[in-house]
Amino acid sequence: MRSAKPTGKFSLGMFTLTIIFLYMPLVILVAYSFNNSKMMAWNGFSLRWYNELFFSSENLWHSFWNSAVIAVTSASVSTVIGTLGAIGLYWYNFKFKKAISVAAFIPMLIPEIIIGVSLLIFFAGIKLQLSLFTIFLAHTTFNIPFVLMVVMARLEEFDFTIIEAAYDLGAGELQALSKVILPAAFPGVISGFLIAVTLSLEDFVITFFVSGPGSSTLPLHIYSMIRFGVSPVINALSVVVIAGTVVLAALSRNVVKYMFQK
Numbered sequence: 001m002r003s004a005k006p007t008g009k010f011s012l013g014m015f016t017l018t019i020i021f022l023y024m025p026l027v028i029l030v031a032y033s034f035n036n037s038k039m040m041a042w043n044g045f046s047l048r049w050y051n052e053l054f055f056s057s058e059n060l061w062h063s064f065w066n067s068a069v070i071a072v073t074s075a076s077v078s079t080v081i082g083t084l085g086a087i088g089l090y091w092y093n094f095k096f097k098k099a100i101s102v103a104a105f106i107p108m109l110i111p112e113i114i115i116g117v118s119l120l121i122f123f124a125g126i127k128l129q130l131s132l133f134t135i136f137l138a139h140t141t142f143n144i145p146f147v148l149m150v151v152m153a154r155l156e157e158f159d160f161t162i163i164e165a166a167y168d169l170g171a172g173e174l175q176a177l178s179k180v181i182l183p184a185a186f187p188g189v190i191s192g193f194l195i196a197v198t199l200s201l202e203d204f205v206i207t208f209f210v211s212g213p214g215s216s217t218l219p220l221h222i223y224s225m226i227r228f229g230v231s232p233v234i235n236a237l238s239v240v241v242i243a244g245t246v247v248l249a250a251l252s253r254n255v256v257k258y259m260f261q262k
Contacts, residue, residue, distance in 0.1 A: 026242065033235035049236040057233055063221035064237070066132060067201055070217065074139035075196035081140075082147025082196075083189050087181060089148075090155045108145045115142055116209030123210060130212030138210045139200045146199060147192035154188025155181075194249070201241075 033050070037043035053060070089101050107115065119138050120130075128134060158181070166176045182189075204219040211220060222234060 029235050030239050030242075032232065033239045035232065038232055049232045053233050053236040053240070057237075060218075060221060060233065060237065063216045063218045066216065067218040070132060070136050070139055071197045071200035074136050074143060074200050075193050078140045078143035078196050079147050079189060079193040082144045082192055083151050083182075083185065085144070086148045086151035086155060087177070087185070090152055091160075091181070104148055105145050107142055108149070112142075112203075112205040113209075116206040119206065120209045130210060130215070132211075132215045134210045134212065135207055135215060135217065138206050139203065142203075142206060143196040143199055146195050147189075150192040150195060151185055151188040154185050154191075158184050198245075 032040070034045050034047070035042055036046035036048060085104065089097065089104070116138075119134075119141070123130060123134050162184075163176050163180055166180050171179070202219065204223065207217055207220060208223075211217065216224075225231065225234070
């Protein structure tokens with residue numbers, strides 16, 4: 001007697017509900033960025049808020065560019081440090097290796113408000129004036145563990161007999177690092193960089209504690225606007241950011257494919 005095969009209808013239904021739950025707010029946001037009214041009631045299609053975004057929102061764009069610069073620079077530095085740290089922890093054997101590995105991931109488990117307060121106390125202790133630079137240092141600090149985790153996950157799948165083969169062929173340590181390990185870990189490096197950029201762009205709590213006068217980022221600027229009501233201009237900016245994120249993700253995927261084909 002044949003056993004009935006699972007139809008998968010329940011799994012498909014749950015998947016569909018999850019996708020709707022995740023993307024419906026984005027669909028609504030995109031739709032209302034073209035709404036002619038400030039209210040939630042639909043009042044006709046209009047590019048009014050995009051026009052205001054690009055031609056009458058200097059402070060908003062200033063905050064956006066602050067966020068973008070900090071995100072790219074902090075992600076770049078944290079990616080370099082996190083990648084080298086992951087390779088060092090996975091490749092070398094040294095005393096207290098396990099303790100250091102555990103300590104490296106602890107910042108991921110600590111609430112952001114604790115990290116923000118501790119960084120504020122540290123900056124005050126060394127008498128470092130709060131500015132965009134302190135935001136950059138804070139974002140680099142909390143991004144390193146995430147990059148470290150992603151790159152180490154990639155290295156877990158790496159066959160280290162390839163390195164032994166490279167040594168047998170006369171490669172030195174730097175050659176093995178640059179021509180074998182880094183190319184193999186490159187997808188993890190790119191993923192870690194994109195995660196770091198995303199975490200930096202959306203961070204509010206830590207940034208709130210370590211920012212100074214004139215160093216507003218986009219999340220801080222939006223928070224200050226909430227007290228007077230959120231303008232639909234934010235909807236338009238969100239659509240632009242979403243479009244840029246999709247383009248960046250597509251480009252990074254093509255770069256990884258090109259690297260492997262090459």
